[in-house]
Amino acid sequence: xxxxAHAEERLDALLHALADATRRRLLRRLAGGPxxxxxxxxxxxxxxxxxxxxxxxxEAAGLITRTVTGRVHxxxxxxxxxxxxxxxxxEYRDFWDAQLQSLARYAERGTAPxxxxxxx
Amino acid sequence: xxxxAHAEERLDALLHALADATRRRLLRRLAGGPxxxxxxxxxxxxxxxxxxxxxxxxEAAGLITRTVTGRVHxxxxxxxxxxxxxxxxxEYRDFWDAQLQSLARYAERGTAPxxxxxxx
DNA sequence: TTAATATGATACCAGATGGTTTCCTATCAA
DNA sequence: TTGATAGGAAACCATCTGGTATCATATTAA
Numbered sequence: 001x002x003x004x005a006h007a008e009e010r011l012d013a014l015l016h017a018l019a020d021a022t023r024r025r026l027l028r029r030l031a032g033g034p035x036x037x038x039x040x041x042x043x044x045x046x047x048x049x050x051x052x053x054x055x056x057x058x059e060a061a062g063l064i065t066r067t068v069t070g071r072v073h074x075x076x077x078x079x080x081x082x083x084x085x086x087x088x089x090x091e092y093r094d095f096w097d098a099q100l101q102s103l104a105r106y107a108e109r110g111t112a113p114x115x116x117x118x119x120x
Numbered sequence: 121x122x123x124x125a126h127a128e129e130r131l132d133a134l135l136h137a138l139a140d141a142t143r144r145r146l147l148r149r150l151a152g153g154p155x156x157x158x159x160x161x162x163x164x165x166x167x168x169x170x171x172x173x174x175x176x177x178x179e180a181a182g183l184i185t186r187t188v189t190g191r192v193h194x195x196x197x198x199x200x201x202x203x204x205x206x207x208x209x210x211e212y213r214d215f216w217d218a219q220l221q222s223l224a225r226y227a228e229r230g231t232a233p234x235x236x237x238x239x240x
Numbered sequence: 241t242t243a244a245t246a247t248g249a250t251a252c253c254a255g256a257t258g259g260t261t262t263c264c265t266a267t268c269a270a
Numbered sequence: 271t272t273g274a275t276a277g278g279a280a281a282c283c284a285t286c287t288g289g290t291a292t293c294a295t296a297t298t299a300a
Binding site: 036037038048049052068070071072073 | 275276277278279
Binding site for chain 4: 140
C-alpha cells in the first residue's frame, strides 16, 4: 500500500537532488555522456568545489555514478536511478491520471519505437 | 528545447515541495478529497502551525488550492499541477527511456480505463 | 455579548544548505 | 625530482528550513 520508510527517505533524496537547477544542468550535461568533475565544473559560474558538492548530492541520490581512474573522477548517469520516482508516481496515479495518460501517450510515441506499439 | 528560467524556478518549487515526506503525506490525504487545515493537521505529530507552513509550500508550488469560507480554509489538490514535472520528464527522455517505458506500460494497464485495480 | 474555534502572523531557534577560501594528497609528465 | 593538475577535506559564513511558542483576528455558537 505504501512505500516503506527506507524508500521514503530515498525518495526524499531523489526529489531533493532534482530540485536544483544546477544539479539538473549537470544531469543534462551527463545525458550527453560521462565527464570528469573538472569538465563538468568548467562551464558553470561556480567554484569547482561547489560543483563537486552538487555531484556528491547526485551521487548520494543514486542519480550518477563515479569511477576513479588515476586522478580523474569520471561521472556518469546511473540508469536505474529513477525507480523510486516511478514507483511514487504510480502510487499517485489516482489523482494524476490525466498527467500519466499524457505521459503515456508521449512515451508510446517518443521512446518505444522498436516495439511498434500501436495505441489508440 | 529547454525550459525558460521562469519554468526552471517553478520546477524548483515543484520538486522541492514534493521532496518532503510530510508534504507527500498531505497530498496523499488530499487525494482522498479536500480537507480543512485543522483536519489535515490532526493526525500528524506536528504543530498545526508547522502543517500550515507545509501547506503554504504546496500552495506556492501550485500543487494545492485553498478556498476560504468563513474561518475555514479548505484545501484541495490542484489537478493541473504536475505539468512542469511532466514536461521536465519529457525533456530527459533520452536517458530515462527505460523508466518511461515501464511507466507507459503501467499507464496503459492501470489508468486508461476505470478498470480493475491491479496493485502490485 | 461572550466564549470557543479556525486560522494566520510573528518572532525565535537549531540545524541544514550552498556557497566561499585555503590547504592537502595523489597522479601524471617533464 | 619537480612541477602542474585533478580532486577531496576542512573551516567558515550567510541564508534557508522546519520546527516551536505566542499572539492576533475573524467567525461561529451559546
